[in-house]
Amino acid sequence: DSLRTELENAVGPDYLIEMAEDSAECLEVCTELLENGDEIALVIADCIMPGMKGDELLKHIHTLSPKTLKIMLTGQAQLDAVSNAIQYANLYRYIAKPWQSDDLKLTVTEALHSYFQDQKLAAFYVHLEEQIAQRTRELQNKNEALIKLNEEKNEFLGIAVHDLKNPLSAIQGWTEMMISDYDDMPKSEAIEVASRILASTRQMLDLVNNLLDVNAIESGETQLSLSKVDLLPLMRSIVVYYSERAKAKAITLQFKYEEKPYVAFAHSHTIIQVLDNLISNAVKYSPHSKHIF
DSSP states (O other), X not given: OHXXXXXXXXXXXXXXXXXXXXXXXXXXXXXXXXHTTOOOOEEEEESSOSSSOHHHHHHHHHHHOTTSEEEEEXXXXXXXXXXXXXXXXXXXXXXXXXXXXXXXXXXXXHHHHHHHHHHHHHHHHHHHHHHHHHHHHHHHHHHHHHHHHHHHHHHHHHHHHHHHHHHHHHHHHHHHHHHXXXXXXXXXXXXXXXHHHHHHHHHHHHHHHHHTOHHHHHHTOOOOOXXXXXXXXXXXXXXXXXXXXXXXXXXXXXXXXXXXXXXXXXXXXXXXXXXXXXXXXXXXXXXXXXXXX
């Protein structure tokens, strides 16, 4: 009763104090509290008590609740028990009997403060590890997104280089034709060839402007301005150009259509790219002496 009174005076009404007459009752109380989800911040055991010695009791309690702090009350001749409790039960302090009330109060309050500081520190580390794990996941996701974006950029640049090659080849072909046939070329035909060269240069300019749009490349998005586009003149111009190139492989391009508008709501430059790539690949990968419809 005197020990309970001193403990109540030391810790106040904020803590539940359980007393046990022997080691078996102490283990029973501890087991019940832990099964109910209660924390056991501190256990004080006498070195000499019924059932088992205090150091053995504290070893059992340490097995049940390793974080619980342990204090042992001992006489001067019981240092072996203290050593055993330190080694196997992580003894926090021992208090020699007869104890001083102020010493008991100071030791108990310091033990409780240490216990809850350790709890706060453990919770802080758990929270810190969760934050680190979350930041790591975010960095991994961003890294994967950057890798994907870089792959898309490289793919886009590869397509752009391919698309630039076609109008450059067209300009080269039409220019060589003008140079070789200039003396015999009628003015109307020269104007037509020059118009095709101009159309190819405009196509290249559009491609270059898209390449210079760094923000669109980095974000993986391209801003397309859609409008009504008549596909027939575009297709007709592409077929005329590739018909000349196809002659080198004895390939003929058959383009059948009705004289009417073929209107689509699209981006004109992108449509030209698509149609140009289709016809270019058809000519490039078709065997000799074949027909392309």
